[in-house]
Amino acid sequence: xxxxxxxxxxxxxxxxxxxxxxxxxxxxxxxxxxxxxxxxxxxxxxxxxxxxxxxxxxxxxxxxxxxxxxxxxxxxxxxxxxxxxxxxxxxxxxxxxxxxxxxxxxxxxxxxxxxxxxxxxxxxxxxxxxxxxxxxxxxxxxxxxxxxxxxxxxxxxxxxxxxxxxxxxxxxxxxxxxxxxxxxxxxxxxxxxxxxxxxxxxxxxxxxxxxxxxxxxxxxxxxxxxxxxxxxxxxxxxxxxxxxxxxxxxxxxxxxxxxxxxxxxxxxxxxxxxxxxxxxxxxxxxxxxxxx
Numbered sequence: 310x311x312x313x314x315x316x317x318x319x320x321x322x323x324x325x326x327x328x329x330x331x332x333x334x335x336x337x338x339x340x341x342x343x344x345x346x347x348x349x350x351x352x353x354x355x356x357x358x359x360x361x362x363x364x365x366x367x368x369x370x371x372x373x374x375x376x377x378x379x380x381x382x383x384x385x386x387x388x389x390x391x392x393x394x395x396x397x398x399x400x401x402x403x404x405x406x407x408x409x410x411x412x413x414x415x416x417x418x419x420x421x422x423x424x425x426x427x428x429x430x431x432x433x434x435x436x437x438x439x440x441x442x443x444x445x446x447x448x449x450x451x452x453x454x455x456x457x458x459x460x461x462x463x464x465x466x467x468x469x470x471x472x473x474x475x476x477x478x479x480x481x482x483x484x485x486x487x488x489x490x491x492x493x494x495x496x497x498x499x500x501x502x503x504x505x506x507x508x509x510x511x512x513x514x515x516x517x518x519x520x521x522x523x524x525x526x527x528x529x530x531x532x533x534x535x536x537x538x539x540x541x542x543x544x545x546x547x548x549x550x551x552x553x554x555x556x557x558x559x560x561x562x563x564x565x566x567x568x569x570x571x572x573x574x575x576x577x578x579x580x581x582x583x584x585x586x587x588x589x590x591x592x593x594x595x596x597x598x599x600x601x
Contacts, residue, residue, distance in 0.1 A: 354437035358390035385417035453540035455488030490539035495519035
């Protein structure tokens, strides 16, 4: 289709305005002047590109107001533009200077965050200057890199003794968090490795105290306990060693002798011992009542 360009108002300057509403895509213009021809190719692109952060894998963008435990956050995703192509993909943290992540799709990179609240937003720009941002409103990501703490309350010395018929024991720990995310749970296991697959058993603290009921204790066993905060930081572990006492105490009488005939007032003497110590010694009649 031929279009006439009228004489310019300025020497050597010619203007041709493309009509609005033209279909997006590539166009070629042939310019003819004094027997010479020149081809000019251009693209009309008025549609914004798209950008999509990853929803799985190592580079997933955390949900809004989610706690993380690292200041260097790896992110990745994809972007697309059907007409002019991707010019650049940038990330803006805390309204600072945009950081270039890529000039094509897929994109990835590390974001530098601060302790506490951070805002994050990604922007894609196509070669026509159209832009799109994701999330459409900057997302808040919270950082807590400080380890929580845990202290044994009972048994305070980390040593426990249960009798031969008991298979359970209750441990109480005090937990705290200084990084701001708060304590999520108290975990325990028998190795101290806290293998995440499957997750170790846990208890939810109330008012900074977690009570953990151990069951199935059939032998001498050591348990390890730790606190985990909402950012995923884990405290150093504390240990409780539980000893099964399968041997009863021993007792001997010195006086009176067995079947000895005595008057109304008697003195009972003897010894009692146990390898793990005695809690008490009582003198009990055959009907079960204690002698005073």
